[in-house]
Amino acid sequence: MAVGTQYIAEQPKLRTSSKVLGAIAIAALLAAPFFFYPVLLMSILCFALFACAFNLLIGYVGLLSFGHAAFFGGAAYFTAHAAKVWGWEPLAAILLGVAGAAVMGLLMGFLAIRRQGIYFAMITLALSQMFAFICLQVPFTHGEDGIQGVPRGYLLGILDLNEPLTMYYVTLAIFLFGFFIIWRIVNSPFGNILKAIRENERRAVSLGYRVDRYKLGAFVMSAALAGLAGGTKAIVFQFATLTDVNWQMSGEVILMTLLGGIGTLIGPVVGASLVIALQKYFAAWNFPVTVLIGIIFVICVLLFRRGIVGEILELMKRRQKGAA
Template identity: 70%
Template structure:
């Protein structure tokens, strides 16, 4: 206890010198990037196809939710498609069949994904490493076959023609512009939740578990409970992205719960940089852009994406954003302290 008190007192002292200057420079640079990025997102529909932008935002949120588990807790899950696709099914069903408004449909999808994450996480966190990854994959495949057989999912046809409805009863989401700004608002809310989560005492403990689980256990922390909490939070945010995607495209299909979707989000996160806040956003943007602009070309999308992934693994071992943070310029700007 005395050591922890001394640490807290030392942390409370204002820092000075080059380190403080780098931190201040990083804060200003972050603020400038955030303002520029937000301004770009606000005016983006005037320059880009709104459906493309909405898809990018949905998958960026999905990748950030996955990174919450892999990058900040050190748990590699191959089953996140279950939360993404499960929430898409839950949202699509209650909106179309039960007549729920879009905001309640989205909350239903998040709640369903969180409950699914609680069940899967309770089983999976009993193992570590590759065993944890394989258990999440097996449970995800079980959920895939459930969706294939369940009556409410409509089997291979999926749930089609999902109405977007009216947000809060008066904002018509059938208009692409209105739907885009709704997606943008939900994306920003999700990012704020993730930022607050990883910068909270809970998030600090997750990072300590990632770095040295045995030491975290010796300090008296219930590692299993913290892992389960991170798993459920990651599942809920992945469900938020999945429910949003179902409203954007107005359907939910087996593609959303297939294991390939889990592989895709892992790819996005690794390309951008695990353990960074904006890395998964960059990785999702890269993958979605390649898929969008190569879909009508003669180039096979999967091969091009695979080549990009190989190059990034060989050249950018920490991911594109992770390598920038670790570069001389990144260190000079103080980004190594703001991961």
């Protein structure tokens, strides 16, 4: 049984209940900065998008990438450099980050899809570690210091992103855009072929699909969306450092997705919110965050592999069956 196949939910084409829930969620997100600290919310949005991008690969193609930090952190570096050194407009800088991440995804994906399963995970981990070493050495990343003091600038030359609320709504818009793209990919014919590959790769091959191209395509899209998250993060927090490209970051995004629910659309969002909130909470407590993340990992893997959202959906499914 492949990861993410525990429940092969037909993603419904927006039922009325989903529409209502979606509207409520968007309203809540619009109102959120008046109740919570915007920086925390923006951090959650960036990581939620990152986790959704990662989930596109594990949840819908069944490929566990252990190297997604390279795209997230790489894009953060590209965006930060463009905004700070070249003085680019923030959106253009973010788009450069996305493009950079996509190119990296093409290179890494081309190598990694030659193997499957556990080897795929090890190869992506090794390649992203190689990228981290490169980031440590090339001059433009400024080594251990990272790129600090990235200007937020004016979006399209008009909107002042130094206003916390403006920055928040721009981040929210980027997140919703990314989320919408992922939803479209998953529910497209392309997405259905991806799911077919996840369920039975040989059969997909026998049906005449060029599986490698689909996998590579999904890998590049996932990398580009992770880049969108990373680039946005660089503008929001105004820095890009080695932390973003490290293997720990790849581990964190896996955890967010696993905790929320692999292969569910909103699972990664739930997972990212929880992990970020817990990190904030425990950091104030002087409890080592790494240990906390490790413990959640172990609990998730042993007790609820479907993740929070996955378990809830499973429960609802069972109830429906019981009622019918």
